Amino acid sequence: MDNKKETRPWWRLTLFDIVIIAVVIVVGAVLVWFTGMAGSSGTTGEEQGPADTGTLHYTIELRQMVGESAYLIQEGDQLLDRVRKYSIGTVVSVEVGDAVTYAHNMEEGTYVPVTVPGSLTATVVVESPYTVSGRDILVDGGYVIRTGLDVQVSGPGYAGSGSIITLERSEVE
Numbered sequence: 001m002d003n004k005k006e007t008r009p010w011w012r013l014t015l016f017d018i019v020i021i022a023v024v025i026v027v028g029a030v031l032v033w034f035t036g037m038a039g040s041s042g043t044t045g046e047e048q049g050p051a052d053t054g055t056l057h058y059t060i061e062l063r064q065m066v067g068e069s070a071y072l073i074q075e076g077d078q079l080l081d082r083v084r085k086y087s088i089g090t091v092v093s094v095e096v097g098d099a100v101t102y103a104h105n106m107e108e109g110t111y112v113p114v115t116v117p118g119s120l121t122a123t124v125v126v127e128s129p130y131t132v133s134g135r136d137i138l139v140d141g142g143y144v145i146r147t148g149l150d151v152q153v154s155g156p157g158y159a160g161s162g163s164i165i166t167l168e169r170s171e172v173e
Helices: 015-035
Strands: 053-066 078-081 087-105 110-133 136-139 150-155 158-171
Touching (some): 053 087, 053 150, 087 136, 087 150
Antiparallel strands (some): 053 158, 078 150, 150 158
């Protein structure tokens, strides 16, 4: 036998090392893709049109307001975000109806609408000036508005929570 030591590199690339490197590369690519670092992933002001300000009309459905508090909402009321105290607009119109939820009918295996006693639902149309910032629509007080967004609002003598169900923008000429 020969007393020569075999010369080999101090570090060998194994199949395990290759798999780990591939996973790290894939995870990095996914993070870059979802965080938008791969380029402009959103729309810019130029793509949205010449006007990025105007008046926004949006509808909030305030569900299960306690007692008769839904009747306190009046046209012209200033609404505030209950959490951050941002101004979110002025009430244009309001419709009040029974609060409805869905209950499971065990006999038929279906869900049926049920009126919630002692609660009302208010559908409130709100108007506010808006600006577009990146992908967000910001109303008067800097509050981000989107459909489906859960909101907690307060006005003079009342408060409620619900969702934004519609948006309608009108641009300033």
